[in-house]
Amino acid sequence: MSERQFKPETLAIHAGQIPDAATGARALPIYQTTSFVFDSAEHAASLFNLQTFGNVYSRLSNPTVAAFEERVAALEGGRAAVASASGMAAETMALMTMLQTGDHVVAAGTLYGGSVTMLAVSLAKFGIQTTFVDAARPEAFAAAMQPNTRAVFAESLGNPSLQVLDIAAVAEVAHAHGVPLVIDNTVPSPFLCNPLSLGADLVVHSATKYLAGHGTTLGGVLVESGRFPWDNGKFPGMTQPSPGYHGVKFYETFGDFAFTMRCRMESLRVFGATLSPMSAWQILQGVETLPLRMERHCSNALGVARFLQADPRVAWVNYPGLPDHPQHALLMRQMRGASGLLAFGLKGGLEAGIRFIESAQFMSHLVNIGDTRTLISHPASTTHRQLDAQQQVAAGVGPDMIRISVGLEHLDDILWDIDQALTIANRS
Amino acid sequence: MHNDNSTLRDLLRQCKTIAVVGLSAEWHRPSFFAAKYMQSHGYKIIPVNPRYAATGQQILGEKVYASLLDITQPVDMVDVFRRTEDVLPLADEAIRIGVKCLWQQLGVQNFEADQLVRLAGLASVYNRCVKIEHARLFGGLNWVGVNTGVISARRPH
Numbered sequence: 004m005s006e007r008q009f010k011p012e013t014l015a016i017h018a019g020q021i022p023d024a025a026t027g028a029r030a031l032p033i034y035q036t037t038s039f040v041f042d043s044a045e046h047a048a049s050l051f052n053l054q055t056f057g058n059v060y061s062r063l064s065n066p067t068v069a070a071f072e073e074r075v076a077a078l079e080g081g082r083a084a085v086a087s088a089s090g091m092a093a094e095t096m097a098l099m100t101m102l103q104t105g106d107h108v109v110a111a112g113t114l115y116g117g118s119v120t121m122l123a124v125s126l127a128k129f130g131i132q133t134t135f136v137d138a139a140r141p142e143a144f145a146a147a148m149q150p151n152t153r154a155v156f157a158e159s160l161g162n163p164s165l166q167v168l169d170i171a172a173v174a175e176v177a178h179a180h181g182v183p184l185v186i187d188n189t190v191p192s193p194f195l196c197n198p199l200s201l202g203a204d205l206v207v208h209s210a211t212k213y214l215a216g217h218g219t220t221l222g223g224v225l226v227e228s229g230r231f232p233w234d235n236g237k238f239p240g241m242t243q244p245s246p247g248y249h250g251v252k253f254y255e256t257f258g259d260f261a262f263t264m265r266c267r268m269e270s271l272r273v274f275g276a277t278l279s280p281m282s283a284w285q286i287l288q289g290v291e292t293l294p295l296r297m298e299r300h301c302s303n304a305l306g307v308a309r310f311l312q313a314d315p316r317v318a319w320v321n322y323p324g325l326p327d328h329p330q331h332a333l334l335m336r337q338m339r340g341a342s343g344l345l346a347f348g349l350k351g352g353l354e355a356g357i358r359f360i361e362s363a364q365f366m367s368h369l370v371n372i373g374d375t376r377t378l379i380s381h382p383a384s385t386t387h388r389q390l391d392a393q394q395q396v397a398a399g400v401g402p403d404m405i406r407i408s409v410g411l412e413h414l415d416d417i418l419w420d421i422d423q424a425l426t427i428a429n430r431s
Numbered sequence: 432m433h434n435d436n437s438t439l440r441d442l443l444r445q446c447k448t449i450a451v452v453g454l455s456a457e458w459h460r461p462s463f464f465a466a467k468y469m470q471s472h473g474y475k476i477i478p479v480n481p482r483y484a485a486t487g488q489q490i491l492g493e494k495v496y497a498s499l500l501d502i503t504q505p506v507d508m509v510d511v512f513r514r515t516e517d518v519l520p521l522a523d524e525a526i527r528i529g530v531k532c533l534w535q536q537l538g539v540q541n542f543e544a545d546q547l548v549r550l551a552g553l554a555s556v557y558n559r560c561v562k563i564e565h566a567r568l569f570g571g572l573n574w575v576g577v578n579t580g581v582i583s584a585r586r587p588h
Contacts, residue, residue, distance in 0.1 A: 056571035072576030083577040
């Protein structure tokens with residue numbers, strides 16, 4: 004008999020959480036505790052030696068946080084996950100666990116601004132160099148590979164460039180060089196896209212966005228496929244005795260979830276960017292309705308894109324969910340939909356764009372995405388402000404770009420607010 | 432052949448005495464991790480390793496045997512921490528001493544041995560860790576964020 008392959012709508016509600024062993028509570032209890040008692044000194048020793056599974060201290064693991072980790076691992080079709088205090092923490096831990104001084108990263112040029120800064124500035128401080136490439140061309144990734152390259156990093160759907168990555172092709176490039184492909188899958192969420200099934204090895208999320216979905220809670224998560232051969236000679240930290248954890252050989256001991264175990268015991272334990280149980284619980288409330296919300300985010304965004312495309316006041320619209328978008332076919336091959344994120348520019352340029360943003364009635368001017376509310380922002384002056392003009396162009400952020408994260412309000416009302424703001428923006 | 436969750440659960444419920452072939456006495460070796468975990472979850476561990484049997488050294492407080500054929504008590508499961516190419520003779524011995532299951536550990540997958548024991552009516556598991564599967568199905572593995580594949584509205588026990 005083969006195991007039932009449950010669908011994402013079911014996993015989003017059930018994966019990682021069975022009724023509480025102690026109380027029978029059906030909903031997920033919030034284990035708001037820093038620490039967990041040992042049965043004996045021997046039990047404590049076994050836990051610290053990782054010879055038995057259990058909870059010690061909530062910086063390392065916590066049952067409420069673990070339910071969130073397992074749920075996202077299941078939704079991504081991965082082997083295991085580690086949660087973190089934010090998406091940036093997940094990304095930092097993924098790379099810091101994998102890389103050391105002298106290593107090199109090949110990354111998409113069209114990354115979220117914070118990710119660019121992490122690679123180009125923060126990791127560079129520790130002697131880890133990054134080459135940024137044109138994410139539209141898998142051959143650009145191949146051309147940038149060096150003997151010391153140890154990771155390829157890109158977004159499945161770029162924020163805010165909406166660049167669609169050919170995940171399978173870039174995975175092939177990474178694997179030909181014996182290095183893992185790390186994908187930031189925040190914008191599509193695991194409901195719209197599963198990069199691991201297309202060949203990626205690790206996925207990171209800002210759970211703050213669609214996973215949590217309500218603009219209330221920060222969180223992040225890293226998922227591993229369990230399929231990367233960490234014993235290929237390029238990752239001694241995975242196969243040699245760990246100086247960071249009293250000589251454990253992670254790959255030999257934990258096999259297909261060795262990376263997340265090492266990330267937990269070496270990086271999470273040391274850097275301490277832990278997700279709180281309360282936040283994990285709040286994010287999971289959002290995850291339960293992720294499939295429903297994503298369907299509506301996508302249909303509302305398509306409606307907005309069509310409206311903008313037909314409007315004479317609009318210069319351009321970028322939404323890969325539009326059938327005439329140059330990357331629409333690639334998108335449909337890899338994803339169920341194009342998310343609620345879209346970008347556009349006005350014929351009146353930057354100044355009209357600013358007036359548009361300031362004239363909205365209920366669309367919120369802020370720099371989050373993936374909220375129930377419709378959000379608007381001007382990336383060049385906010386999220387991508389730390390980048391110079393050349394980096395902004397590489398990231399696909401022109402000076403006139405307006406980003407909309409289309410929410411779950413009624414489409415007619417969203418279109419009404421856009422229309423009235425366009426009218427005001429055009430008047431002056 | 433892939434074993435589903437209920438088959439593995441039944442196996443781990445029925446096989447309470449486990450002969451661990453290739454068990455190391457060194458605390459940081461995976462075989463020691465697994466045996467220690469199973470022992471602390473109520474399983475009787477019988478170490479099999481000629482290296483230690485000769486010196487009379489115990490592992491986890493248990494007498495070490497040089498061979499499966501030397502064991503004088505009933506064994507339910509043979510758990511193999513040896514290279515894939517060394518498993519076939521162990522499968523033959525496992526059948527001879529009348530165990531219920533041959534379990535080849537993570538990274539060990541001798542398909543001939545799998546065939547042989549199945550034809551003899553034994554259960555067979557390969558390329559899996561007995562500790563990890565126990566923790567996956569009976570609780571514990573979920574605490575480190577592993578996708579256990581368990582979907583249920585019943586309390587664990």
